[in-house]
Amino acid sequence: MSLRGISLRGSVAVRLGCAAVLAMVLASCSGGGSSSGKVSEVRIGLVFPTSGAMAVLGNDQENAAKMMLNWANDHGGVGGAMIKIFTADSQSDPGSGATAVQRLIDQNQVQVIIGSYASGISQAIAPVAQRNKVILWEVGAVSPTVNASGGQDFLRTVGTSASYAGADVDFLLHYLAGKLGKPAGQIRIGVAHEDGAFGTSVSDALKALAAQNGLNIVANEAYAETSSDLTPVVLRLKAAKPDVVFIAPLVASTPLFWQAAKTQDFNVKAIIGSAGFSAASFLTKFGAAGIEGVYDVEPPAVEFMNTTNLSADARTVLDTLRAQFKTQQGHPCLVHCGDGLGGTYVLVKDVLPRAVASGSLTADSIRAAASQTDIPDGGTPQGFGAKFDAKGDNTRAISVIMQWQGGTLKVVWPSTLAIAQPIPMPSWSQR
Amino acid sequence: MQLPSAVASGIALGAIYALVAAGLNLVFGVVKIINFAQGALLTVALYGVWLFQRAAGLDPYLTLPAVAAVMAGLGYLIQAGLIGRVLGKERTSQLLITFGLAMVLKNLCLVLWGADNRSVTSRYGDRVLGFLGVRMTVASVVAVAGSALTVAFLYLFLHRTRAGTAIRAVAQQPDSAELAGINVRRVYAAAFAVGTALIGVAASLMAPIYPIHPGAGDSFGIMAFIVVILGGLGSVFGAALAALLIGVLQNVFATLVSVQLSTAFVFLVFIVAMIARPSGIFGQKARVA
Numbered sequence: 001m002s003l004r005g006i007s008l009r010g011s012v013a014v015r016l017g018c019a020a021v022l023a024m025v026l027a028s029c030s031g032g033g034s035s036s037g038k039v040s041e042v043r044i045g046l047v048f049p050t051s052g053a054m055a056v057l058g059n060d061q062e063n064a065a066k067m068m069l070n071w072a073n074d075h076g077g078v079g080g081a082m083i084k085i086f087t088a089d090s091q092s093d094p095g096s097g098a099t100a101v102q103r104l105i106d107q108n109q110v111q112v113i114i115g116s117y118a119s120g121i122s123q124a125i126a127p128v129a130q131r132n133k134v135i136l137w138e139v140g141a142v143s144p145t146v147n148a149s150g151g152q153d154f155l156r157t158v159g160t161s162a163s164y165a166g167a168d169v170d171f172l173l174h175y176l177a178g179k180l181g182k183p184a185g186q187i188r189i190g191v192a193h194e195d196g197a198f199g200t201s202v203s204d205a206l207k208a209l210a211a212q213n214g215l216n217i218v219a220n221e222a223y224a225e226t227s228s229d230l231t232p233v234v235l236r237l238k239a240a241k242p243d244v245v246f247i248a249p250l251v252a253s254t255p256l257f258w259q260a261a262k263t264q265d266f267n268v269k270a271i272i273g274s275a276g277f278s279a280a281s282f283l284t285k286f287g288a289a290g291i292e293g294v295y296d297v298e299p300p301a302v303e304f305m306n307t308t309n310l311s312a313d314a315r316t317v318l319d320t321l322r323a324q325f326k327t328q329q330g331h332p333c334l335v336h337c338g339d340g341l342g343g344t345y346v347l348v349k350d351v352l353p354r355a356v357a358s359g360s361l362t363a364d365s366i367r368a369a370a371s372q373t374d375i376p377d378g379g380t381p382q383g384f385g386a387k388f389d390a391k392g393d394n395t396r397a398i399s400v401i402m403q404w405q406g407g408t409l410k411v412v413w414p415s416t417l418a419i420a421q422p423i424p425m426p427s428w429s430q431r
Numbered sequence: 432m433q434l435p436s437a438v439a440s441g442i443a444l445g446a447i448y449a450l451v452a453a454g455l456n457l458v459f460g461v462v463k464i465i466n467f468a469q470g471a472l473l474t475v476a477l478y479g480v481w482l483f484q485r486a487a488g489l490d491p492y493l494t495l496p497a498v499a500a501v502m503a504g505l506g507y508l509i510q511a512g513l514i515g516r517v518l519g520k521e522r523t524s525q526l527l528i529t530f531g532l533a534m535v536l537k538n539l540c541l542v543l544w545g546a547d548n549r550s551v552t553s554r555y556g557d558r559v560l561g562f563l564g565v566r567m568t569v570a571s572v573v574a575v576a577g578s579a580l581t582v583a584f585l586y587l588f589l590h591r592t593r594a595g596t597a598i599r600a601v602a603q604q605p606d607s608a609e610l611a612g613i614n615v616r617r618v619y620a621a622a623f624a625v626g627t628a629l630i631g632v633a634a635s636l637m638a639p640i641y642p643i644h645p646g647a648g649d650s651f652g653i654m655a656f657i658v659v660i661l662g663g664l665g666s667v668f669g670a671a672l673a674a675l676l677i678g679v680l681q682n683v684f685a686t687l688v689s690v691q692l693s694t695a696f697v698f699l700v701f702i703v704a705m706i707a708r709p710s711g712i713f714g715q716k717a718r719v720a
Contacts, residue, residue, distance in 0.1 A: 229444045235433050252642060256641070265566065281547055
């Protein structure tokens with residue numbers, strides 16, 4: 001072996017070693033964020049379904065979140081650091097959502113992902129964020145199975161489906177029982193739900209709360225969201241003679257259920273729905289009289305919410321941005337807009353400034369900052385507060401009861417956020 | 432009162448299945464083209480009803496001639512430009528081409544009109560009629576009547592018209608039909624056009640009942656295949672009776688036993704029926720409709 005050969009091999013080895021060191025240095029600069037000194041920039045990726053079946057409401061969440069981020073930049077950034085915004089479309093598909101997140105991390109070095117609207121998409125995104133040590137800031141997905149393993153890089157501002165059940169039961173115990181003139185334990189409750197992750201989680205939470213409170217569920221009907229006819233669901237509920245019905249549908253099954261209820265003259269004292277029950281298409285299909293008095297449980301439609309009990313800052317931000325949203329998008333800021341706006345408010349007004357002030361912006365520093373979050377009720381544009389538990393869920397998030405009155409979906413419960421009093425639900429013959 | 436209501440709603444549902452299956456019966460049952468775009472074409476036709484109502488302010492039932500005509504034209508173009516190229520080749524080519532067409536049509540609807548539910552209103556379609564203790568909407572009654580007329584039309588078309596006779600001849604023996612002077616390509620195109628026009632008829636009768644969105648036709652497309660095969664390929668009355676049977680069984684099972692298992696029950700019945708009678712319930716008796 002010649003000396004020249006050894007020299008060449010040594011030179012290659014040195015070059016390879018330098019390349020390895022360079023790669024390690026570059027890797028430490030990606031995903032995990034800046035690690036020392038002053039933070040001048042925060043890189044945030046938005047991943048929502050802006051095309052596909054979920055696009056209508058996915059766009060609302062993304063546009064509201066983006067609006068809040070831009071508002072922060074217009075008001076000095078977060079702790080002096082300006083936000084750089086990147087967006088990617090999850091295409092209403094979990095696999096595409098996961099790919100979009102990985103791309104934002106690899107190409108744009110985002111430090112936080114704000115998403116996702118749907119639980120199925122969030123479930124696919126969360127492990128990607130976790131693997132790359134990037135925070136997933138969830139503002140819309142409600143299934144408790146998202147981040148069930150308790151990964152530390154997940155933080156959710158909106159209440160889980162348990163909050164839907166909690167609001168239902170709270171309203172039943174503290175309002176409906178009085179109106180029905182019966183002890184709560186004697187009220188006959190009918191439950192119907194789509195048999196996917198969302199509906200099943202709401203039903204499970206209702207069963208648990210019913211058992212805790214001695215409530216009587218007389219029927220619990222699961223159905224496929226793709227069903228062509230919901231007459232059997234209505235017939236089975238009717239046979240159980242419930243006083244009130246809690247239903248957790250998605251958007252497509254809602255008009256089928258309501259039409260079947262009308263056809264079969266299925267009357268109860270109160271029906272509390274969600275999802276499709278708050279959709280504009282529900283009003284379009286049946287008209288104001290056709291849905292008068294129907295209740296909906298979700299995070300609040302912030303356009304029709306009482307803001308007098310909000311903190312001054314939350315109220316100012318909400319008033320400004322919901323007007324801006326209505327001008328830009330051509331429709332009011334309702335449930336999903338409220339999710340995007342309110343969830344991002346906590347990020348830019350509370351968590352990120354604290355993380356930036358620590359001098360390092362990593363998943364760990366953001367998580368540490370979030371562990372100190374202690375916003376009282378009324379302190380966010382959605383009306384509830386914020387305090388994160390060990391699994392990253394907001395323990396102060398609630399859902400509210402809204403009711404269709406004169407063609408408008410108004411918050412009627414709890415009283416601190418109510419813009420109107422509940423009204424009796426008319427029977428079909430009275431509509 | 433559960434059972435009579437369940438049966439009545441099952442008949443209404445079965446009538447819808449029969450409507451959607453009529454066009455497929457002609458295309459798949461008689462002419463043997465595997466059209467996996469049946470559901471997507473139904474979705475397009477539903478949007479057609481919605482657009483015509485918005486543009487002309489018509490009651491959705493009055494849009495029927497226009498929607499059927501437009502769908503017939505679309506069907507002719509699809510056959511001439513797309514499916515005609517793979518006729519005579521492997522069946523998988525037809526399957527894949529029509530599957531691809533379904534994806535294109537669905538996503539085109541999504542791009543053009545978004546994901547939100549659209550609805551079509553009829554002034555009297557939502558009115559409820561009560562008789563013999565059961566309740567049905569006017570729209571459901573119209574759908575049942577329309578389904579019966581559509582099935583009758585299809586039978587008469589295939590058996591009492593020269594075009595229908597030509598279609599049956601080509602379906603049986605395309606080479607002999609060509610030797611007899613029948614333009615086979617034109618017959619296939621006409622059959623596809625008539626089959627797609629029937630999808631337009633189905634959409635006009637369904638639009639007042641169902642929400643319209645890019646996935647609206649999917650489950651009906653699948654059920655149409657079940658109905659056509661169960662009834663016996665090419666058997667017009669067989670498919671209609673199979674549709675009614677499936678609708679009633681599905682809703683009675685859902686009402687009396689379990690809503691969640693009702694679709695699985697229908698598929699179980701289908702599997703058992705196919706094992707017992709592979710040619711379909713009326714497959715042998717009425718092979719050529």
